[in-house]
Amino acid sequence: MIGLALQFGFACIAAAAMLNMWRLLAGPSRGDRILALDTLTINAIALIVLFGIHETSATYFEAALLLAMVGFVGTVAYCRFLLRGDIVE
Amino acid sequence: MNPIAEIVVSVLIVIGGSFALIGSWGLVRLPSLMTRLHGPTKATTLGVGSCLIASMIYFPAAGGSFSAHELLITLFLFVSAPISANMIAKAHLHRQGWSIDPNPEDAIKGALPDTGGPTGWATFWKPRDEPDE
Numbered sequence: 263m264i265g266l267a268l269q270f271g272f273a274c275i276a277a278a279a280m281l282n283m284w285r286l287l288a289g290p291s292r293g294d295r296i297l298a299l300d301t302l303t304i305n306a307i308a309l310i311v312l313f314g315i316h317e318t319s320a321t322y323f324e325a326a327l328l329l330a331m332v333g334f335v336g337t338v339a340y341c342r343f344l345l346r347g348d349i350v351e
Numbered sequence: 352m353n354p355i356a357e358i359v360v361s362v363l364i365v366i367g368g369s370f371a372l373i374g375s376w377g378l379v380r381l382p383s384l385m386t387r388l389h390g391p392t393k394a395t396t397l398g399v400g401s402c403l404i405a406s407m408i409y410f411p412a413a414g415g416s417f418s419a420h421e422l423l424i425t426l427f428l429f430v431s432a433p434i435s436a437n438m439i440a441k442a443h444l445h446r447q448g449w450s451i452d453p454n455p456e457d458a459i460k461g462a463l464p465d466t467g468g469p470t471g472w473a474t475f476w477k478p479r480d481e482p483d484e
């Protein structure tokens with residue numbers, strides 16, 4: 263039963279990532295692209311966690327944690343760059 | 352594995368996947384950036400939280416040991432999602448004010464309208480009462 267649920271979850275998150283990619287390519291403003299990248303990172307975290315359940319292995323959580331931190335820092339850096347034209351002042 | 356735990360984990364995974372899909376569908380479907388911010392920041396974060404809770408239940412039930420990693424990721428995501436949404440909205444407002452990134456769906460054209468209060472918009476401009484150097 264968990265196998266079926268995992269297949270459903272993988273399919274949903276893959277479709278979500280495709281939609282994010284579309285917004286990343288099409289998004290009319292820069293803010294849209296930043297938002298799409300941020301959402302893509304969050305979907306990647308979900309995918310990694312589901313893969314960890316699929317493999318019954320706890321090694322993937324470090325990757326998910328790192329991705330959460332790097333994704334957040336990246337989003338903030340992009341926004342700082344848009345606001346100030348500089349990241350570290 | 353305990354059948355009740357199996358059912359709970361499966362339901363949480365299905366809910367998490369559905370919420371992530373709905374959030375990204377909102378990102379594509381909604382008309383302007385200010386409305387688009389709602390989908391990913393709320394629905395997708397909730398979906399990932401659901402997946403993480405599923406894995407938090409799955410590993411002890413499958414004979415492994417309980418780990419706080421999932422809780423850490425959930426906490427970090429739930430703290431960081433509103434901050435990044437606020438940063439994106441701020442950058443958007445600021446750029447809209449300079450007409451660099453016109454997005455007519457937000458009905459903000461040209462410079463930002465007056466706030467009507469003692470302080471200006473919370474973008475990088477100085478407060479109004481500070482004199483220019």
